[in-house]
Amino acid sequence: MRRRRAGRVPRRLAAILCGGILLTLLLKTFVAQAFAIPSASMDPTLRVGDRVLVDTFSRWTGSAPSRGDVVVFTDPGGWLQHDVTPRSGGFPGQGVLAALGLMPSTDGRNLIKRVVAVGGDTVEGDAQGRVRVDGVPADPPPGTPSGPARAAAPFRVTVPPGRLFVLGDNRGNSADSRAHLDNGHGGSIPDGAVVGEAFAVVWPGAHWRSL
Structure with missing residues (x-):
């Protein structure tokens, strides 16, 4: 009898571990995921090294991003080679923990920016770096570092649907x-x-806040 009970313990522990991993993967896929901020492109809203929580649930409900949302997105092609992204050596097993959602994603395939226009909007930029959406200024948040315009040439584009x-x-x-x-x-x-949409800074503690 004792041998049978002893044999059940490892199986139960294995079942609990597998169940925990499955639940973690489900939460990461359908509810929320953590990401590390790799560059200063969102400073001062988000600083290099900040950890943010991203709502991954809304996309499964068909909810589309809106103007003003801070979103994490996968590189649509050729963006990362232009973005200055510090690389970290990490530690053994960090990739596994990130895949399980227990550590922020560090796969180097994601970017984070703010949505300023959606399908049908007309975006205009002048040589001074000022941006307008449907004629309304799309100014960065207060306290943002001043600097030269990323795009020196004026432009005018209409965002395609979707x-x-x-x-x-x-x-x-x-x-x-x-x-x-x-x-x-x-x-x-x-x-x-x-x-998904980034909704909170969760690390470091001094930067905790909602977005």
Whole structure:
């Protein structure tokens, strides 16, 4: 009898462990996921090394990003080679923990920017770096570092349906939609590339806040 009970313990522990991993993967996929901020393109809203929580649930309900949302999205093609992204050596097993959602994602395939225009909006930029959406100024948040315009040449584009025009809050140091105006879609990204909306900074403790 004792041998049978002893044999059940490892099986139960294995079942609990597998169940915990499955639940973690489900939460990561359908509820929320953590991401690390790799560059200064969203400074001061988000600083290098900040950890943010991203709502991955809304995309499964068909909810589309809106103007003003801070979104994480996968590289739609050629963006990361322009974005200055510090690399970290990490530690053994970090990739596994990130895949399980127990550590922020560090796969180097994601970017984070603010949505300033959606399908049907007209975006205009002048030589001074000022951006207007449907004639209304799309100014960065207060306290954003001043700097030269990312796109020196004036532009005017209409965002195609199902796409988003995104900018970094640090307008002078962000390889955003302005740097990809010649991508055939006026610099916009597809809705389907969006992983989710960032809704809170959770690390370090001094930076805790909602977005």
